[in-house]
Structures are given as C-alpha cells and as structure tokens.
Amino acid sequence: MDLGSDGVADGAVGRMGRVSVPISQGVPGEVIIQIRGGSEAFTAYTESEEPLAVNSRVVVVEQLSSRTLLVTGC
Numbered sequence: 314m315d316l317g318s319d320g321v322a323d324g325a326v327g328r329m330g331r332v333s334v335p336i337s338q339g340v341p342g343e344v345i346i347q348i349r350g351g352s353e354a355f356t357a358y359t360e361s362e363e364p365l366a367v368n369s370r371v372v373v374v375e376q377l378s379s380r381t382l383l384v385t386g387c
Contacts, residue, residue: 342357
C-alpha cells in the first residue's frame with residue numbers, strides 16, 4: 314500500500330483481513346490487514362446489519378481515509 318501525495322494510502326480495496334475489535338453497523342472496530350511485508354491495524358466500519366466478530370474474515374470495500382476502511386464479511 315503506497316501513500317499518495319495527499320497522505321492517503323492506496324491499494325487497500327479488495328484486500329482481505331481479520332477483525333481484531335468487533336465491528337457493528339455505525340460502530341467502528343478494527344481490522345488487521347497484511348501489507349508492506351507485515352501486518353497493520355486499521356479502524357473499520359461495516360454497512361452490514363450483521364456484526365462482525367473478532368477473528369471474522371473481511372474484505373475491504375472502500376478506503377474512507379488513510380487509516381479507516383469500510384469492510385464486509387466474506
């Protein structure tokens with residue numbers, strides 16, 4: 314994931330990750346995504362009505378900011 318000139322990370326959309334802090338609709342949690350040869354934590358939201366529990370696998374649908382993602386269960 315490279316940082317663009319505006320400081321926003323590129324390339325998160327489509328990546329798979331794992332929930333480390335539960336995520337509910339409208340309530341952020343956290344996901345771990347493997348990037349740059351390691352793992353990084355990102356704040357994550359979901360539009361799904363079903364909450365995403367710890368260790369759930371997710372896919373990134375949209376990057377809302379450099380450290381915030383919109384994810385869905387997979």
